[in-house]
Every structure is written in C-alpha cells, then in structure tokens.
Amino acid sequence: MTKELNIGIVGLGTVGSGVIKSIEKNRSYFKNNYNVEFNILGISANSKNKERSFNVSNYKWFDNPLDIISENNIDTVIELIGGEDGLAYDLAINSLKNDKNFITANKALISKHGEELSILTEKHKNFFGFEASVAGGIPIIKTLKESLILNEIRKIYAILNGTSNYILSNMGKLNISFDVALKDAQDKGYAESDPTLDINGEDSAHKLSILNSIIFSEIPSFKSIHIRGIENIDLIDHHYSSEFGYNIRLIALSQITDNGVYKEVTPMLVDKDSSLGRVDEANNIIKIIGQESGDVVLEGQGAGEGPTSSSVISDLIDCATGSKLYLFSKSHSELSNSTDKISSEERAYYLRFFLKDQKGSMSNLTKLLSDSNISLDKIIQKDENNNNNKDNFKPVIMITYPVKKDEIDSLIDILSSSDIVSSVPLHMPILVKG
Numbered sequence: 472m473t474k475e476l477n478i479g480i481v482g483l484g485t486v487g488s489g490v491i492k493s494i495e496k497n498r499s500y501f502k503n504n505y506n507v508e509f510n511i512l513g514i515s516a517n518s519k520n521k522e523r524s525f526n527v528s529n530y531k532w533f534d535n536p537l538d539i540i541s542e543n544n545i546d547t548v549i550e551l552i553g554g555e556d557g558l559a560y561d562l563a564i565n566s567l568k569n570d571k572n573f574i575t576a577n578k579a580l581i582s583k584h585g586e587e588l589s590i591l592t593e594k595h596k597n598f599f600g601f602e603a604s605v606a607g608g609i610p611i612i613k614t615l616k617e618s619l620i621l622n623e624i625r626k627i628y629a630i631l632n633g634t635s636n637y638i639l640s641n642m643g644k645l646n647i648s649f650d651v652a653l654k655d656a657q658d659k660g661y662a663e664s665d666p667t668l669d670i671n672g673e674d675s676a677h678k679l680s681i682l683n684s685i686i687f688s689e690i691p692s693f694k695s696i697h698i699r700g701i702e703n704i705d706l707i708d709h710h711y712s713s714e715f716g717y718n719i720r721l722i723a724l725s726q727i728t729d730n731g732v733y734k735e736v737t738p739m740l741v742d743k744d745s746s747l748g749r750v751d752e753a754n755n756i757i758k759i760i761g762q763e764s765g766d767v768v769l770e771g772q773g774a775g776e777g778p779t780s781s782s783v784i785s786d787l788i789d790c791a792t793g794s795k796l797y798l799f800s801k802s803h804s805e806l807s808n809s810t811d812k813i814s815s816e817e818r819a820y821y822l823r824f825f826l827k828d829q830k831g832s833m834s835n836l837t838k839l840l841s842d843s844n845i846s847l848d849k850i851i852q853k854d855e856n857n858n859n860n861k862d863n864f865k866p867v868i869m870i871t872y873p874v875k876k877d878e879i880d881s882l883i884d885i886l887s888s889s890d891i892v893s894s895v896p897l898h899m900p901i902l903v904k905g
C-alpha cells in the first residue's frame with residue numbers, strides 16, 4: 472500500500488522553495504522507488520505576495536505558521552526558517568507535542584534545544600529529521616547513525632562552514648583582503664547579510680555540537696567548545712602559511728583524550744595537499760577516524776538550494792518508510808552533559824605579530840620565548856612596511872615546535888601585555904595529517 476505523508480512547510484526561502492520544487496518534480500520517482508506520496512497540505516512564510524520560484528497559489532496558505540500544527544490532516548511539519556528560538560522553537564515543540572513528525576535544517580535550534588527535543592521525540596514517538604542541519608548535502612547524520620555503527624570514533628575533524636571556507640580559500644588563491652573576499656561571498660549568496668555566526672566560528676560550533684551528540688552521546692552544547700573565528704586573519708598570514716606549505720582553514724575538531732572529549736573550532740594551518748587543505752570554495756568536508764572503519768572522508772557542497780533540499784527529502788523518505796531511530800543515536804537518558812576539556816596534546820603553532828623595530832626587541836623576544844619553554848622551528852622577520860606598522864613595528868612570523876595549548880595561551884598573554892609587540896599576536900595550531 473502506498474504510504475502518504477501530509478506535509479506542512481514553514482519557510483519558503485532558498486531551502487523551502489527547493490524542497491517544494493523537488494517534491495513537485497519527483498512525484499513518480501518517489502512512488503515507483505519508495506511507494507510513497509508527499510502531499511503538501513499547507514505552506515507559510517513571512518509574505519504571501521513575495522515572488523517565489525514555484526506557484527504559491529497551488530497550495531493552501533497559512534498566515535500564522537503555527538496554525539499548520541492544528542491542521543488535523545497534516546502529519547509532518549517541515550521548519551525551514553532558521554533561528555535558535557522564537558517561531559522555529561515554537562514550531563518544533565508544538566509539532567512534537569501534537570504528535571507530528573518534524574523535519575528541520577536548523578542547526579542553531581538543535582544545538583541549543585537538543586535535549587528537550589530528544590525527550591519530546593521519545594515521549595511522543597515522532598520522527599525527527601535534521602540531516603540538512605550539518606554540512607548541507609553531505610549525508611553525515613545518516614552515515615553516523617546508520618552506517619558507522621558498532622564503531623568507536625576517536626576523532627572527527629571537519630570544515631563545516633562554507634562561507635568561511637570560501638573567504639579563506641579565496642584570500643589565499645586570489646590574493647585579496649578579508650573584506651573583499653567577504654563581499655564576494657555575500658554577492659554570490661554564500662554569506663548572510665549578517666555573516667557574524669559564519670565568521671566568528673559559532674555556526675561551525677553549532678554543527679559540531681550536533682555531531683558530538685551522535686558520536687559521543689553528549690547533550691548538545693556549544694558552550695563546551697573552544698571557539699575562535701577567522702576575523703583576525705590577514706592577507707599576510709596566507710602568504711606566510713603558503714611559504715611554509717600550508718593553507719589556512721577553519722577546522723571543527725572533536726577528539727577523545729585521556730581527559731574526556733576535547734572540542735574546538737579554530738583556524739588552523741593545514742597541509743596544502745591534505746584532504747582538508749585541498750577543500751576550496753564553499754565546500755565542506757568531514758573526516759572521521761573510526762577504530763574499526765579507519766579513516767572515512769565525506770566531502771561535498773555544504774549549502775545551497777539543491778544540496779540542502781536533497782537532505783530534507785532524504786529525511787522525508789526516512790519518515791515515510793518508518794525509520795524509528797533516537798534523535799542522537801541513543802535515548803536521551805543515556806546522554807551525558809558535555810563538559811569543557813583542556814587538550815593536553817602538543818601541537819606546533821603559527822604565530823604572527825608586529826615587533827617593535829628597535830635595538831634589543833629581538834633579544835627580549837627570545838628571552839620571553841625561552842622563559843615560556845617555547846622553541847622555534849622556523850622564524851621569518853620581514854623588513855617591510857605594513858598597515859599595522861604605524862609606529863615602526865615589523866612583522867615576525869614563527870612556527871613553534873609542538874607545545875601544549877595552555878603554554879601557547881600563556882605566551883600570547885605575555886606578548887600581548889609587552890610593549891615590544893603592537894597588538895595581540897595571531898596564533899593558529901598546525902593540523903598534522905589533515
């Protein structure tokens with residue numbers, strides 16, 4: 472017998488419109504291959520009269536999106552608005568409480584309210600799909616929940632934000648400033664008009680917290696992730712990283728240590744020829760190191776109408792075919808609180824700062840390094856003017872031998888308060904075997 476899903480869709484922007492067009496176009500494919508029919512019984516967004524890429528008049532319009540939940544015939548609500556609270560949260564909670572299936576692409580919502588959503592989903596036995604919330608078209612949630620089972624995952628590192636990857640890869644490749652690369656990303660529709668969460672690392676952290684919940688059975692929490700963004704990276708950092716054989720990428724990383732699970736989102740230097748170092752433009756990549764599976768790498772488009780709506784459709788098929796998995800692999804009662812850990816791992820670091828061009832500065836610097844137990848693998852001191860060089864400060868770039876995170880943090884504090892450098896030094900770890 473054909474399984475029918477009666478759907479209400481809230482949010483008709485890039486992803487919502489893509490989902491509707493895909494359902495319209497593939498009706499016979501869904502019927503022939505999965506024996507399912509998707510009936511769109513309601514749609515809603517901010518403005519009914521806005522021009523859209525599908526015919527709005529083919530569907531019943533709801534002025535109040537929450538009224539979709541009260542429509543008895545609708546069994547599945549798809550939220551494609553965004554935002555961690557407000558309407559998206561109300562839609563999720565009320566849909567679940569009213570025994571509707573719920574599908575979303577909203578990472579901020581799941582990252583903040585994952586525990587409550589997990590409890591409600593189990594209580595009401597609904598389907599909850601969120602494949603599109605992490606890495607757009609890459610099927611990472613399904614891979615983790617259904618394919619890499621019985622597999623102890625020790626480490627995951629990833630590029631999860633297309634906007635920041637577009638900015639970083641183009642700064643290096645096209646020799647353009649951060650502001651020019653950001654404007655280009657906005658013109659091409661990769662970056663939001665307010666790109667703050669992309670650039671400051673929070674969007675990547677939302678997504679990482681969701682992956683952590685599935686892999687490490689943690690209640691999603693973005694507060695336990697050490698986060699640094701890409702806003703302080705200058706064109707000269709790309710030049711010098713490249714001279715050393717690296718590209719700069721915003722890396723999201725979680726790893727089991729003796730101490731617990733260490734989690735971080737930070738710009739890193741990555742070998743140019745490594746799988747993460749090669750990822751260009753707005754693409755995403757996820758590398759999973761499993762005890763049994765070995766290295767598994769998934770790469771593809773992390774955003775856009777086609778990739779993201781295809782992940783929503785994949786959730787719809789799972790919903791229709793009766794998938795009954797827990798939200799995060801395990802029951803909410805088996806999830807533990809996510810706690811902040813300090814990494815005891817030693818890593819090499821890239822350091823860049825502007826050193827006062829006066830006699831004795833270099834020997835003072837050498838003494839500070841030696842007092843902090845930091846040894847240098849490479850150092851470049853440039854006799855060039857720079858925008859930041861107003862008071863006769865010249866750029867110094869160093870690669871350290873591996874040190875612990877707290878040792879480098881303490882050196883940065885010391886240098887920041889010293890009058891031999893002009894501003895807070897930039898530091899980025901170097902990713903080995905990216």
Ligand SMILES: NC(=O)c1ccc[n+]([C@@H]2O[C@H](COP(=O)([O-])OP(=O)(O)OC[C@H]3O[C@@H](n4cnc5c(N)ncnc54)[C@H](OP(=O)(O)O)[C@@H]3O)[C@@H](O)[C@H]2O)c1
Pocket residue numbers: 481482483484485486487515516517518519521536550551552553554558576577578603604607773774775776779
């Ligand atoms: N775009 C991507 O590539 C991508 C990738 C992965 C995940 N996502 C996630 O998918 C979700 C949707 O993203 P999007 O890019 O499709 O966003 P979008 O293009 O900005 O569309 C947002 C939609 O939500 C509607 N909306 C906003 N506030 C509303 C309100 N208060 N009441 C009713 N409708 C409201 C808007 O209505 P109007 O059209 O009338 O203005 C619009 O249709 C977000 O959670 C996003 O993080 C997006």
